[in-house]
Amino acid sequence: MDHSDNNGTSIHAQRAYALIMSGVAECDTAQDQRLLLDSLICQCAVFTRILGDEREFYNLLEKLKCVDLDTAGDLMPAIQH
Numbered sequence: 001m002d003h004s005d006n007n008g009t010s011i012h013a014q015r016a017y018a019l020i021m022s023g024v025a026e027c028d029t030a031q032d033q034r035l036l037l038d039s040l041i042c043q044c045a046v047f048t049r050i051l052g053d054e055r056e057f058y059n060l061l062e063k064l065k066c067v068d069l070d071t072a073g074d075l076m077p078a079i080q081h
Helices: 011-025 030-051 054-065
Strands: none
Touching: 011 030, 030 054
């Protein structure tokens, strides 16, 4: 199964982006959007720790620390992870 498109973007990243954007679109306020995103990050951390191991969990934390907001623009496109 092919896990990336011609741009090198992972199918998983595209799906995650679409799921997040659909959830954000359902929020009525910016505060609701932030609460949703905070919940998503926390759930991702929990699932990463349960399904992976401690190393995978810390790798996720490092990825979060390395997000470059200068290149993200208004909305970050689906990126390869």
